[in-house]
Amino acid sequence: MPRTPRLDDRRERLIGEAARLFREQGYERTSVRQLAEAVGILSGSVFHHFSSKEEILLEVMRSTIDHMIDSLREASESTSDVEQRLYQLVRTELELLHGQTRDGVAVAFFQWHSLGADNQRRILAMREAYEQIWLDALEQARRRGLIDTEPFVTRRLLTGANGWTIYWYQQDGKLGLDDLADQVCRLLFKEPITG
Numbered sequence: 001m002p003r004t005p006r007l008d009d010r011r012e013r014l015i016g017e018a019a020r021l022f023r024e025q026g027y028e029r030t031s032v033r034q035l036a037e038a039v040g041i042l043s044g045s046v047f048h049h050f051s052s053k054e055e056i057l058l059e060v061m062r063s064t065i066d067h068m069i070d071s072l073r074e075a076s077e078s079t080s081d082v083e084q085r086l087y088q089l090v091r092t093e094l095e096l097l098h099g100q101t102r103d104g105v106a107v108a109f110f111q112w113h114s115l116g117a118d119n120q121r122r123i124l125a126m127r128e129a130y131e132q133i134w135l136d137a138l139e140q141a142r143r144r145g146l147i148d149t150e151p152f153v154t155r156r157l158l159t160g161a162n163g164w165t166i167y168w169y170q171q172d173g174k175l176g177l178d179d180l181a182d183q184v185c186r187l188l189f190k191e192p193i194t195g
Helices: 005-025 032-039 043-048 053-077 082-098 102-110 117-143 151-168 177-188
Strands: none
Touching: 005 032, 005 053, 005 102, 032 043, 032 053, 053 082, 053 102, 053 117, 082 102, 082 117, 082 151, 082 177, 102 151, 117 151, 151 177
């Protein structure tokens, strides 16, 4: 039987509220009752949409990482210029971390260990696909002489630097995301570029 729009809307709202609550409280400290209350349904109704709380966590991560991969591919394919490609990747990742997907991204980055072993493998494989887009672009930049560092190490450092911005970056502060992306690229390139 096909899903009705109302059920699909509730499912999407559950995913969105779960991302927010898991980010704010952590997966373990968030109850099914809290998820249901956030959406305005009874706690038993959650299980009309998902078989378990872990399935909700998995869906938050799966849908978020799918979106991240699509966004990064689009950014990567938006230009043939290697410097601009890396700038676009940095800018896109910062937007993912601070835009509408920020809750889901934080959950996918930091709470994957709450999944069971099989689901961890699924999510880590998806994250590897995301990382491969970065590694390919960084390797191309290295071959062109734009960076002189090992792509894997460079990506790990970028992951830490970009990821940590969720703790200190203020969107209403004096630095916009474009400015922040410029700053990151100045650290990355042998000769700084701007967007």
